[in-house]
Amino acid sequence: MATATARIVVQVTTQEKKAIGSRARRLGMNVSELMREAAQRFTPPDEDSEVLALVERVNASTQEANAALDDALSFIEESNKRIAAMNQGAR
Numbered sequence: 001m002a003t004a005t006a007r008i009v010v011q012v013t014t015q016e017k018k019a020i021g022s023r024a025r026r027l028g029m030n031v032s033e034l035m036r037e038a039a040q041r042f043t044p045p046d047e048d049s050e051v052l053a054l055v056e057r058v059n060a061s062t063q064e065a066n067a068a069l070d071d072a073l074s075f076i077e078e079s080n081k082r083i084a085a086m087n088q089g090a091r
Helices: 014-026 031-041 047-090
Strands: none
Touching: 014 031
């Protein structure tokens, strides 16, 4: 029993058509087989998980930056106390 088929037209540039044909030949397939296989295996990236990963990295780097700023401010405060003490001793 013959399987019914339907045509799908895909617009590509001349360069893309050559590249697709070349790839199909290298793989021992015809262009239709390659395109069907590629379309069936295609899975779009999970954008939500990528965005969440970016947010987690931003949050972590923000916490690190805040901690570094707190350390710097503490160092400056202690340094200002030492300078004030040296200035009072010089008077």
